[in-house]
Amino acid sequence: MIEAPGLRWKANGQAALSGPLLALAHRLDDRFVALAAGWQAEDHRFPTFLAASVLEQNDWFRSFPQHATFPACLDPAEANLATFTDGQPVDGSGQVHPSALAPIRDVLTPAACYHLYDHHQGLAFDRPRYFTTSNTCFRREERYVPLERQWSFTMREIVCMGTAEEAGAFLADATAEVDRLTTAIDLPLSWALASDPFFRPSKNPQYLMQQIDPTKYELMFEDRLAIASTNLHHDHFGRAFSIQRDGEPVRTACIAFGIERWLAAFIHRYGPTGPFPQL
Amino acid sequence: MTPPEVRDALRSWIRAHNPEVPEDEPADDTPIIDRRYLTSLQVADLLLFVEELRQAPLDPSGLRPGTFRTIDAIHDAFFPS
Numbered sequence: 001m002i003e004a005p006g007l008r009w010k011a012n013g014q015a016a017l018s019g020p021l022l023a024l025a026h027r028l029d030d031r032f033v034a035l036a037a038g039w040q041a042e043d044h045r046f047p048t049f050l051a052a053s054v055l056e057q058n059d060w061f062r063s064f065p066q067h068a069t070f071p072a073c074l075d076p077a078e079a080n081l082a083t084f085t086d087g088q089p090v091d092g093s094g095q096v097h098p099s100a101l102a103p104i105r106d107v108l109t110p111a112a113c114y115h116l117y118d119h120h121q122g123l124a125f126d127r128p129r130y131f132t133t134s135n136t137c138f139r140r141e142e143r144y145v146p147l148e149r150q151w152s153f154t155m156r157e158i159v160c161m162g163t164a165e166e167a168g169a170f171l172a173d174a175t176a177e178v179d180r181l182t183t184a185i186d187l188p189l190s191w192a193l194a195s196d197p198f199f200r201p202s203k204n205p206q207y208l209m210q211q212i213d214p215t216k217y218e219l220m221f222e223d224r225l226a227i228a229s230t231n232l233h234h235d236h237f238g239r240a241f242s243i244q245r246d247g248e249p250v251r252t253a254c255i256a257f258g259i260e261r262w263l264a265a266f267i268h269r270y271g272p273t274g275p276f277p278q279l
Numbered sequence: 280m281t282p283p284e285v286r287d288a289l290r291s292w293i294r295a296h297n298p299e300v301p302e303d304e305p306a307d308d309t310p311i312i313d314r315r316y317l318t319s320l321q322v323a324d325l326l327l328f329v330e331e332l333r334q335a336p337l338d339p340s341g342l343r344p345g346t347f348r349t350i351d352a353i354h355d356a357f358f359p360s
Contacts, residue, residue, distance in 0.1 A: 164313060193344075208326075208339060209319035212347040213312045235315055
């Protein structure tokens, strides 16, 4: 298990960062924002909650139900709140005993870029558009590892919305730019073909499609830890969110960086206190 | 079926499932996934159609990248001469 100054691991699969490790996280994000500036990507900041209906629009819940985390609230009726307070709100093991819950309509962001498709829903573009956004993302897992597999983590994404050629060129350029960066900082990394962790993959047409048309590549640290990924979505989000380019569903592609996993790679490569290379 | 008949059957299936495909498309070497003539929602149905054409089952776990890129690629992968 990784231990480093500035890392405090929480039993619920989340990490608190401070000091030199937090400073490195900021420098990494700044470097990715600088990368995004190469496309004049427009920066966006979105909330942590995402309307569940947005993910339903692209069938996310049927593909990745195992990862979903929902914000839940008590039904606000006074009698229901009294039932909650009169009981034992939280027991000795830390388990909450809620009374009736209010309807759940939101989900905690599972990937930063979903907000961008929702944000541009119904729009029509006449030129390629580039965006960047960062969010705290949540993925429920069976087990957690500090900085490597967390319930909540930080994801920075750069997204292209354009024609098929523009989306393809973006991924080629982004891959080349990241290769330049990783060569300069001397990390043992390589790109590998990947597929998303679909629930019941053999029954999921999107999984089948990924087998015959690879659209996801992961940047692997020591062949075991994906610290970034490139993803070609074809017109999946263009159709789902009615975003058009020259009268056709827009093609989209993204590159995503998992900040905590970059920290893990740096610690494994340079030790818990560094010195870490310039970015 | 002869190779041209297989290719024409595949072409007809794609056209039948995509009314927006232009008159002279897809050619044998048209990238049908890149052009979105074949989407994820249609892949499973096309697999079943290929099984019908070749009169033999396919193993989905044996699918490889590129085998559905063009009509030629489908033919070469699943209809060995």
